[in-house]
Amino acid sequence: xxxxxxxxxxxxxxxxxxxxxxxxxxxxxxxxxxxxxxxxxxxxxxxxxxxxxxxxxxxxxxxxxxxxxxxxxxxxxxxxxxxxxxxxxxxxxxxxxxxxxxxxxxxxxxxxxxxxxxxxxxxxxxxxxxxxxxxxxxxxxxxxxxxxxxxxxxxxxxxxxxxxxxxxxxxxxxxxxxxxxxxxxxxxxxxxxxxxxxxxxxxxxxxxxxxxxxxxxxxxxxxxxxxxxxxxxxxxxxxxxxxxxxxxxxxxxxxxxxxxxxxxxxxxxxxxxxxxxxxxxxxxxxxxxxxxxxxxxxxxxxxxxxxxxxxxxxxxxxxxxxxxxxxxxxxxxxxxxxxxxxxxxxxxxxxxxxxxxxxxxxxxxxxxxxxxxxxxxxxxxxxxxxxxx
Amino acid sequence: xxxxxxxxxxxxxxxxxxxxxxxxxxxxxxxxxxxxxxxxxxxxxxxxxxxxxxxxxxxxxxxxxxxxxxxxxxxxxxxxxxxxxxxxxxxxxxxxxxxxxxxxxxxxxxxxxxxxxxxxxxxxxxxxxxxxxxxxxxxxxxxxxxxxxxxxxxxxxxxxxxxxxxxxxxxxxxxxxxxxxxxxxxxxxxxxxxxxxxxxxxxxxxxxxxxxxxxxxxxxxxxxxxxxxxxxxxxxxxxxxxxxxxxxxxxxxxxxxxxxxxxxxxxxxxxxxxxxxxxxxxxxxxxxxxxxxxxxxxxxxxxxxxxxxxxxxxxxxxxxxxxxxxxxxxxxxxxxxxxxxxxxxxxxxxxxxxxxxxxxxxxxxxxxxxxxxxxxxxxxxxxxxxxxx
Numbered sequence: 001x002x003x004x005x006x007x008x009x010x011x012x013x014x015x016x017x018x019x020x021x022x023x024x025x026x027x028x029x030x031x032x033x034x035x036x037x038x039x040x041x042x043x044x045x046x047x048x049x050x051x052x053x054x055x056x057x058x059x060x061x062x063x064x065x066x067x068x069x070x071x072x073x074x075x076x077x078x079x080x081x082x083x084x085x086x087x088x089x090x091x092x093x094x095x096x097x098x099x100x101x102x103x104x105x106x107x108x109x110x111x112x113x114x115x116x117x118x119x120x121x122x123x124x125x126x127x128x129x130x131x132x133x134x135x136x137x138x139x140x141x142x143x144x145x146x147x148x149x150x151x152x153x154x155x156x157x158x159x160x161x162x163x164x165x166x167x168x169x170x171x172x173x174x175x176x177x178x179x180x181x182x183x184x185x186x187x188x189x190x191x192x193x194x195x196x197x198x199x200x201x202x203x204x205x206x207x208x209x210x211x212x213x214x215x216x217x218x219x220x221x222x223x224x225x226x227x228x229x230x231x232x233x234x235x236x237x238x239x240x241x242x243x244x245x246x247x248x249x250x251x252x253x254x255x256x257x258x259x260x261x262x263x264x265x266x267x268x269x270x271x272x273x274x275x276x277x278x279x280x281x282x283x284x285x286x287x288x289x290x291x292x293x294x295x296x297x298x299x300x301x302x303x304x305x306x307x308x309x310x311x312x313x314x315x316x317x318x319x320x321x322x323x324x325x326x327x328x329x330x331x332x333x334x335x336x337x338x339x340x341x342x343x344x345x346x347x348x349x350x351x352x353x354x355x356x357x358x359x360x361x362x363x364x365x366x367x368x369x370x371x372x373x374x375x376x377x378x379x380x381x382x383x384x385x386x387x388x389x
Numbered sequence: 390x391x392x393x394x395x396x397x398x399x400x401x402x403x404x405x406x407x408x409x410x411x412x413x414x415x416x417x418x419x420x421x422x423x424x425x426x427x428x429x430x431x432x433x434x435x436x437x438x439x440x441x442x443x444x445x446x447x448x449x450x451x452x453x454x455x456x457x458x459x460x461x462x463x464x465x466x467x468x469x470x471x472x473x474x475x476x477x478x479x480x481x482x483x484x485x486x487x488x489x490x491x492x493x494x495x496x497x498x499x500x501x502x503x504x505x506x507x508x509x510x511x512x513x514x515x516x517x518x519x520x521x522x523x524x525x526x527x528x529x530x531x532x533x534x535x536x537x538x539x540x541x542x543x544x545x546x547x548x549x550x551x552x553x554x555x556x557x558x559x560x561x562x563x564x565x566x567x568x569x570x571x572x573x574x575x576x577x578x579x580x581x582x583x584x585x586x587x588x589x590x591x592x593x594x595x596x597x598x599x600x601x602x603x604x605x606x607x608x609x610x611x612x613x614x615x616x617x618x619x620x621x622x623x624x625x626x627x628x629x630x631x632x633x634x635x636x637x638x639x640x641x642x643x644x645x646x647x648x649x650x651x652x653x654x655x656x657x658x659x660x661x662x663x664x665x666x667x668x669x670x671x672x673x674x675x676x677x678x679x680x681x682x683x684x685x686x687x688x689x690x691x692x693x694x695x696x697x698x699x700x701x702x703x704x705x706x707x708x709x710x711x712x713x714x715x716x717x718x719x720x721x722x723x724x725x726x727x728x729x730x731x732x733x734x735x736x737x738x739x740x741x742x743x744x745x746x747x748x749x750x751x752x753x754x755x756x757x758x759x760x761x762x763x764x765x766x767x768x769x770x771x772x773x774x775x776x777x778x
Contacts, residue, residue, distance in 0.1 A: 025525070048633070057446055061528065063520040064475035064638075067769040071638035077654055079633035080769060081481050082473040086453035092470050099488035105631070131452040136414070139450065242494070244437070244468035249453075249460035265466055380456040380469060 012041025012222035018336035052093030086132035088375030090343030113341035169313025178334025185336035217338030240274035282366035401430025401611035407725035441482030475521035477764030479732030502730035558702025567723025574725035606727030629663035671755035676763035
């Protein structure tokens with residue numbers, strides 16, 4: 001692919017604290033995150049707003065959310081569209097904003113992610129999230145995202161002969177990093193291996209700590225052309241590449257279910273477009289909604305050989321000062337996973353890291369970071385690579 | 390805005406017949422329309438698929454539809470994302486595909502629209518569509534799209550002292566053109582002024598014929614770079630511009646509810662980007678889901694002075710051989726309005742017209758066509774302008 005299109009940079013970020021139950025409404029959360037990103041970039045107007053939200057149509061009876069939030073923010077006239085990719089929805093909003101700036105259609109575009117999961121009972125939320133699976137072939141048989149991931153975890157444990165506790169390192173790493181992140185759901189919470197081993201089995205072999213919590217949150221990033229980025233900030237973060245890949249939709253249709261084809265394909269495509277090698281990645285924000293997904297993602301991208309992803313967590317390689325820091329501000333487990341907002345929290349955290357503003361969680365001089373966002377059972381996967389000069 | 394980005398052309402279209410109830414499933418409809426567009430362009434692979442669908446999450450319990458349809462079509466790996474803009478959802482999918490090609494991220498991108506409204510009772514469908522309105526300020530007070538349009542029609546009738554029958558020309562034009570369109574829901578159906586005047590009042594002053602029917606359908610277009618378009622077809626249709634604008638979300642917040650600000654803004658922006666004047670438009674495909682919306686759109690774009698939009702229909706100016714043909718293959722009323730698919734049917738029809746393939750409905754040598762897509766109560770509006778050399 002030729003690379004004559006405009007390069008794109010992030011010049012503003014906005015995050016509101018992830019909470020079990022936000023006192024704000026869905027639209028209020030979105031407006032706040034968007035306004036924080038605009039303030040951060042020092043602008044009071046943008047050309048376009050792309051909104052990622054997965055569950056609002058059911059949990060808040062609200063479709064048409066992008067125009068609603070743009071209007072609530074006082075941005076009459078602005079382009080506003082909503083995008084979805086199941087649990088990777090936030091990353092889809094980032095890609096749309098990237099498209100808008102790279103194509104020249106927008107000079108300033110906001111990618112906003114917002115989700116309010118507290119307004120319905122957990123079973124209702126679980127059923128809504130299960131719509132990320134096949135409504136003809138999976139959900140009627142009782143499949144949910146939880147059950148799907150438990151199945152993959154079980155397969156992995158049998159295939160590689162490892163115990164469930166082998167995955168504990170992912171939860172420990174996430175919670176250790178969430179401890180000092182003021183925007184994290186579990187800020188200040190200490191988690192021990194014992195707590196994980198003794199935690200409730202929510203779907204064998206999955207324990208409570210193997211899964212990300214249901215919560216509320218909103219985050220946004222403001223994009224502009226790289227050649228104009230320094231008009232907004234001294235520390236623009238460049239989006240070196242953006243890519244999307246899909247897999248056979250149903251896990252049972254995949255020849256090798258433990259090999260995440262869409263993760264591998266989108267990651268390799270992102271490396272190629274950015275002309276970056278795996279070994280150049282200083283920070284890897286992955287989709288640790290379930291420990292098994294984090295493990296399989298490490299293997300699919302090639303950071304670990306098949307069957308060894310869990311070792312990286314167990315051996316501390318994924319810690320803040322390890323060889324490949326992940327979930328540096330808490331990940332989906334520790335910061336929280338307000339679905340449509342998650343990838344925008346991760347992008348905001350990457351910006352903090354690459355600009356040296358991650359405080360107690362600062363990784364030593366990172367130059368390049370990678371974000372892999374997983375939709376459903378890795379049926380849709382988006383990869384973004386970021387960098388600073 | 391500079392115009393250095395790649396120009397984009399349509400090189401393939403696919404439509405399945407609009408039906409009251411399709412024998413196909415939602416995914417099957419989508420796959421068929423997509424495959425027809427690929428056959429029309431003579432390709433067996435694409436880089437990206439952008440899917441517009443408004444109601445599937447509720448009526449088919451299916452989110453994550455883009456990856457599902459891509460997988461069902463055998464396109465493992467392809468980029469696939471879903472986009473929404475209420476009743477303008479299909480146009481949002483077109484804009485995303487336009488972004489993908491214009492930015493250089495995709496060489497071939499499909500914009501697919503699909504909707505299956507037959508799988509639930511009309512009241513359930515109506516309630517789902519009402520989620521295009523404000524779930525805090527409008528739907529709790531009983532507002533639906535129908536009621537919202539009836540209110541605007543009543544306002545217009547009082548403001549300009551015209552009877553409900555003044556709008557009959559819109560239904561007559563649409564049905565006259567749908568008569569000979571094999572893909573139209575009402576193909577072969579003759580409609581007379583008497584039938585309209587005697588039709589059921591569904592929400593005063595709105596009669597049955599003032600509103601588009603609930604139905605099933607899917608349509609797709611295949612986009613590529615203009616400089617490569619002739620490798621696929623001798624008759625590429627160029628997308629001269631694409632634009633989106635929003636308005637204050639709630640009608641009651643608008644200073645002048647009969648002036649559709651988002652329509653005017655997106656249309657003027659589209660004219661400017663395409664360097665085209667209103668008088669250059671040979672065909673105008675508008676959002677005639679409700680006669681009043683068609684009337685107000687003609688006025689907002691400037692084709693008719695305020696209070697005179699209905700006259701253009703009444704006086705035959707909007708007929709196939711009038712000064713500004715609209716709904717040339719039946720419009721939303723006659724062809725049908727399977728919401729997420731509508732703008733892709735309209736785009737496909739524009740391609741047929743601009744390439745001289747519209748058969749009995751062929752307009753005499755059209756060179757430029759305009760599509761205005763209305764989301765909700767014109768809270769989100771997309772405008773696309775198309776042309777052939």
